[in-house]
Amino acid sequence: MAEEETTKKAEEEAGDDWTSALADQDDKASFDQLPGDSGGPARSGSAAGSQNLEFLLDVPLEVSVELGRTNMIINKMLQLTQGSVVELDKAAGSPVEIYVNQKLMGKGEVVVVNERFGIRVTEIISQADRIKSIG
Numbered sequence: 001m002a003e004e005e006t007t008k009k010a011e012e013e014a015g016d017d018w019t020s021a022l023a024d025q026d027d028k029a030s031f032d033q034l035p036g037d038s039g040g041p042a043r044s045g046s047a048a049g050s051q052n053l054e055f056l057l058d059v060p061l062e063v064s065v066e067l068g069r070t071n072m073i074i075n076k077m078l079q080l081t082q083g084s085v086v087e088l089d090k091a092a093g094s095p096v097e098i099y100v101n102q103k104l105m106g107k108g109e110v111v112v113v114n115e116r117f118g119i120r121v122t123e124i125i126s127q128a129d130r131i132k133s134i135g
Helices: 002-024 047-056 074-078 127-134
Strands: 063-066 096-100 103-113 116-124
Touching: 096 116, 103 127
Parallel strands: none
Antiparallel strands: 063 096, 096 103, 103 116
16 A cells, blocks of 8 residues: 555656646747748749749659550460561551650650650640549
8 A cells, every 4th residue: 555655646746747847838839940931831933932842843753655555465466576567546647645653744746856756745734634634
């Protein structure tokens, strides 16, 4: 019984320590601001907003272009050799889709620059359509 009373007294004293420690702190939590942050929400066009956007400019994205597709049975695929022609579902000269991180972002046309293929962007998908494709 003496041990129980000693334990209760120790708990009460510890509770007093916590109570006094909590009373010494402010009611509000404080957070350090990021450099260039004005404390308010970032607005497009504002200096703080563009400075926060700079954090994202180095994020790598996967950009891919789809020339077309086809379905093929295994037997036909095994017969492919060097020089074989695979017919795609698109006509020559038709626009190709441009994907960024596997999401359709626009359309373009194939060009050749210095003996390398490239894409000339002809259309950017609207922001509303991009949001719909995400959901």
